[in-house]
Amino acid sequence: MSNYLLQAGLVASQFALAFIFGWIFYWLFRKLRARFQCRIGPPIIQPLADIVKLFSKKTIMPSAASRPWFTIAPLLALAGYLTALALTPLGVAAPLSVTGDVLVVLIALAIPGVSIIIAGSSSGNPYGAIGSSRELTLLVASEIPFVVSAIALVKAAGGLSMASIIAAQSGTPFLFSYPFAAVAFFIALVLKLGRKPFDIPDAEVEIVAGPLTDYSGSLLGLFELGNVFRWIVLPAIAVDLFFAGGRFTGIPLVDVACFLALCVVIVFIVSYVDSQSTRLRVDQAFKFLLAWGLALALIDLIRASTGWLVW
Amino acid sequence: MLESLKGFLKPSTVPYPYKEIPPAEGYRGKPLYDRDKCIGCGACSQVCPAKAITVVDQGSTRVLRVWHGHCAFCGRCEDTCPWEAIKLSREYVIVTYNKEEAEDKLELELAACASCGSYFTTSRQLAKIVELVEESINKRGASLEEYRKLISLCPPCRSRPEALKEAFKFMLKMG
Amino acid sequence: MSTCSIPIGPFHPALKESLFIRLEVEGERVVGADLKTGYFHRGIEWLASRRTFHQVIFLCERVCGICSDAHATACTQTIEDLLDVEPPERAKYLRALVAELERLHSHFLWFGVALHLIGFDTAFMHAWRDREVVMRVLEAVTGKRVNYAYPTIGGVRRDLTPKLAKFVEAQLVEIERAAERLKETVVNDRMIRARVAEVGVLTKEDAKKLCVVGPTARGSGIDIDVRKDDPYANYDKLEWSVPVFDQGDVLAKTLVRLMEIFESIKMIKQILKDIPEGPIMAEEIKEPVKGKEVFDRVEAPRGELFYYMRSNGTNIPERVRIRTPSVANNHSVPVMLIGYNIADAPIIFASIDPCIACTDRVEVVNVKNGSVKHVTLEDLARRRVML
Numbered sequence: 049m050s051n052y053l054l055q056a057g058l059v060a061s062q063f064a065l066a067f068i069f070g071w072i073f074y075w076l077f078r079k080l081r082a083r084f085q086c087r088i089g090p091p092i093i094q095p096l097a098d099i100v101k102l103f104s105k106k107t108i109m110p111s112a113a114s115r116p117w118f119t120i121a122p123l124l125a126l127a128g129y130l131t132a133l134a135l136t137p138l139g140v141a142a143p144l145s146v147t148g149d150v151l152v153v154l155i156a157l158a159i160p161g162v163s164i165i166i167a168g169s170s171s172g173n174p175y176g177a178i179g180s181s182r183e184l185t186l187l188v189a190s191e192i193p194f195v196v197s198a199i200a201l202v203k204a205a206g207g208l209s210m211a212s213i214i215a216a217q218s219g220t221p222f223l224f225s226y227p228f229a230a231v232a233f234f235i236a237l238v239l240k241l242g243r244k245p246f247d248i249p250d251a252e253v254e255i256v257a258g259p260l261t262d263y264s265g266s267l268l269g270l271f272e273l274g275n276v277f278r279w280i281v282l283p284a285i286a287v288d289l290f291f292a293g294g295r296f297t298g299i300p301l302v303d304v305a306c307f308l309a310l311c312v313v314i315v316f317i318v319s320y321v322d323s324q325s326t327r328l329r330v331d332q333a334f335k336f337l338l339a340w341g342l343a344l345a346l347i348d349l350i351r352a353s354t355g356w357l358v359w
Numbered sequence: 360m361l362e363s364l365k366g367f368l369k370p371s372t373v374p375y376p377y378k379e380i381p382p383a384e385g386y387r388g389k390p391l392y393d394r395d396k397c398i399g400c401g402a403c404s405q406v407c408p409a410k411a412i413t414v415v416d417q418g419s420t421r422v423l424r425v426w427h428g429h430c431a432f433c434g435r436c437e438d439t440c441p442w443e444a445i446k447l448s449r450e451y452v453i454v455t456y457n458k459e460e461a462e463d464k465l466e467l468e469l470a471a472c473a474s475c476g477s478y479f480t481t482s483r484q485l486a487k488i489v490e491l492v493e494e495s496i497n498k499r500g501a502s503l504e505e506y507r508k509l510i511s512l513c514p515p516c517r518s519r520p521e522a523l524k525e526a527f528k529f530m531l532k533m534g
Numbered sequence: 535m536s537t538c539s540i541p542i543g544p545f546h547p548a549l550k551e552s553l554f555i556r557l558e559v560e561g562e563r564v565v566g567a568d569l570k571t572g573y574f575h576r577g578i579e580w581l582a583s584r585r586t587f588h589q590v591i592f593l594c595e596r597v598c599g600i601c602s603d604a605h606a607t608a609c610t611q612t613i614e615d616l617l618d619v620e621p622p623e624r625a626k627y628l629r630a631l632v633a634e635l636e637r638l639h640s641h642f643l644w645f646g647v648a649l650h651l652i653g654f655d656t657a658f659m660h661a662w663r664d665r666e667v668v669m670r671v672l673e674a675v676t677g678k679r680v681n682y683a684y685p686t687i688g689g690v691r692r693d694l695t696p697k698l699a700k701f702v703e704a705q706l707v708e709i710e711r712a713a714e715r716l717k718e719t720v721v722n723d724r725m726i727r728a729r730v731a732e733v734g735v736l737t738k739e740d741a742k743k744l745c746v747v748g749p750t751a752r753g754s755g756i757d758i759d760v761r762k763d764d765p766y767a768n769y770d771k772l773e774w775s776v777p778v779f780d781q782g783d784v785l786a787k788t789l790v791r792l793m794e795i796f797e798s799i800k801m802i803k804q805i806l807k808d809i810p811e812g813p814i815m816a817e818e819i820k821e822p823v824k825g826k827e828v829f830d831r832v833e834a835p836r837g838e839l840f841y842y843m844r845s846n847g848t849n850i851p852e853r854v855r856i857r858t859p860s861v862a863n864n865h866s867v868p869v870m871l872i873g874y875n876i877a878d879a880p881i882i883f884a885s886i887d888p889c890i891a892c893t894d895r896v897e898v899v900n901v902k903n904g905s906v907k908h909v910t911l912e913d914l915a916r917r918r919v920m921l
Binding site: 081084085086087174175177178181244245247248256323324325326327328329330331332 | 547728
Binding site: 363371382383384385386387406407408409431432433434435438 | 585588589590592593596656663666670673674677678681683691692
């Protein structure tokens with residue numbers, strides 16, 4: 049019993065820390081994007097202010113929406129991110145870990161995409177329908193390089209848990225031994241974070257806010273909360289898979305500091321790519337992801353499973 | 360791409376309302392009355408395209424009012440005023456919770472007719488007329504006081520036979 | 535596959551003003567489109583018949599915020615034709631100067647909006663930052679950033695001092711650098727090309743049939759420009775050329791506007807060099823003649839702007855009629871939208887540089903028997919509040 053309490057406490061503290069880091073990274077992205085656009089950018093309190101404001105407003109349910117699915121969608125998104133978060137090492141070991149938790153993390157990270165599709169289809173307006181169909185296309189397109197490169201790394205590490213992947217990088221990080229998988233994973237990362245050139249189903253000029261058009265008040269606040277968690281989970285997984293999770297020395301504080309620094313580097317690169325790109329059309333994005341993402345990930349999958357040309 | 364990196368270090372925006380950029384010289388902002396020069400002739404209200412300037416006689420005062428809510432900041436009032444009594448300032452902030460702050464009001468005293476007592480024009484206008492003709496009256500040796508008495512009659516009283524006779528006599532004295 | 539009906543507007547982030555486009559889509563492809571205007575009607579022509587000639591210019595300036603000087607110049611020129619007044623040479627040069635500065639600011643604005651609609655927010659912010667330089671020049675020259683109130687009957691209202699002329703020249707160097715940066719971005723960036731090339735094609739025959747004007751027509755291979763065909767101000771004394779591209783897609787219209795920025799900069803340099811000394815207002819204005827009708831046209835940044843006036847002998851015009859270029863260009867949008875994706879709809883619509891404030895005509899549709907009735911001026915007069 050006390051073991052469970054201890055684990056619950058660790059998970060809760062992981063969530064709290066992750067909320068703070070996610071807030072900082074989300075703010076950092078917005079500040080960097082503004083600075084690249086020659087603007088000043090928001091103050092650090094902005095993401096929290098947005099969420100608090102949204103929770104203080106009234107939720108308006110459209111009459112054509114289907115109530116249960118409309119309400120469940122943001123909770124599903126949050127659940128997906130939190131599940132992945134509980135299993136992700138943030139510089140030190142994760143509070144929960146099982147064998148095969150890489151698979152659990154990958155599936156958990158597909159759930160928010162599904163929740164956006166549910167949100168769009170259940171809201172009963174044409175913009176939501178188009179947004180959902182675009183999200184479905186992009187979900188399929190993004191899962192492929194994401195999963196294939198993760199599986200390549202699993203093959204290379206020989207074990208199906210995050211801990212074993214990190215342990216297998218004690219010599220060189222996977223970034224240097226499997227760079228093609230890194231590039232494919234990065235492309236999928238930009239899409240999963242919802243950044244240009246792939247921010248197609250999100251808020252945009254063509255379909256108002258896409259699947260989230262009819263959301264307001266607390267439900268939108270929950271989506272924004274999920275967004276804050278998204279900005280810590282996805283860079284964390286990228287750092288864990290390709291940079292040995294920052295565990296270069298054995299000292300926990302130094303490891304966490306390295307981990308955060310590497311996450312900041314990833315946020316920086318994503319912000320730069322976001323600021324220099326236009327938004328692609330759905331068919332163009334699909335072709336790009338399948339052509340480049342899949343090809344690069346497959347190269348490394350073959351390298352990892354057969355052992356050819358491994359360095 | 361280079362622009363992004365340059366703009367990174369030096370943003371092109373300022374945190375307005377904490378820091379303002381002053382407008383250029385000659386910027387057409389809110390029109391404001393010069394309290395000393397205006398004589399209340401009302402030329403500004405006649406040329407205003409947005410009908411933002413109203414001149415209303417209330418009892419013994421003439422109220423001139425520029426309502427900034429309708430003002431188009433075109434500057435015709437400034438161009439037309441013969442006495443340079445209304446100028447467009449460089450202030451552009453009209454945002455306020457209080458309607459009285461969005462207007463410029465000027466109240467001038469009306470002069471009463473010496474014989475019938477009705478109000479017909481502002482006392483400043485009469486003073487201005489006297490000021491303008493002072494030199495030529497003194498040159499011709501006529502009496503300024505008499506002129507002043509003649510013009511303090513309202514137009515209906517001025518066209519009565521006795522008043523016309525007095526006026527004619529004065530004009531003969533002027534030569 | 536059944537068609538679904540997607541509304542764009544009246545409230546939509548893609549539109550700067552209210553307009554209604556209904557797209558019939560199959561999946562992501564647009565198979566039908568319909569356009570409705572009239573949400574922005576303000577009764578300006580009715581108000582114009584209740585203002586004196588001098589006041590009408592300020593009213594007509596406010597038809598549009600972006601092309602306000604084009605409206606003011608057209609209105610002034612029409613009144614000058616009506617009253618038979620010829621402005622002095624210096625005034626003509628100054629009018630052309632402000633008109634070209636306005637064309638610069640309008641095209642930079644359009645680039646910002648178009649780049650925002652295809653998602654390139656960084657270039658949007660940079661284009662609008664460069665537009666600020668033009669706005670500061672306009673503020674220094676005319677006194678305001680929009681609605682400059684610069685032309686008046688017989689000339690212009692403010693003179694260009696030598697100090698101001700030097701300031702304008704210094705800023706022009708900055709503007710030219712900004713235009714070069716914009717050209718590099720638009721011409722070389724592959725992702726922008728992927729979004730705008732071969733999208734929203736308007737063929738030359740369609741363009742002629744629909745009578746489009748301005749950069750929309752010049753992007754489809756039709757060589758028309760009021761400044762060359764019917765010169766006003768001093769355009770016949772300046773050396774410049776009209777950019778025309780043949781492909782008819784959004785990229786062609788973009789390149790037309792880009793080249794027009796460079797031509798405008800060239801023209802402003804010539805004006806600053808060659809401007810003659812002299813008065814800026816005509817000495818004498820004649821009385822209006824009863825029953826005289828005149829029309830005049832001007833090249834606004836969006837195309838040909840057409841003003842008609844009729845006088846009844848008093849100092850108030852009897853009828854003012856404004857035909858803006860956006861009214862002519864709007865009809866090409868349903869034709870251009872068919873066959874392309876929903877994702878392309880905003881950029882196709884923006885490629886005509888819509889100034890919806892300029893299109894003010896109201897239609898009343900009786901849904902019961904499907905008849906269409908145009909609202910006449912008298913109906914509006916009955917319902918309008920007298921100012």
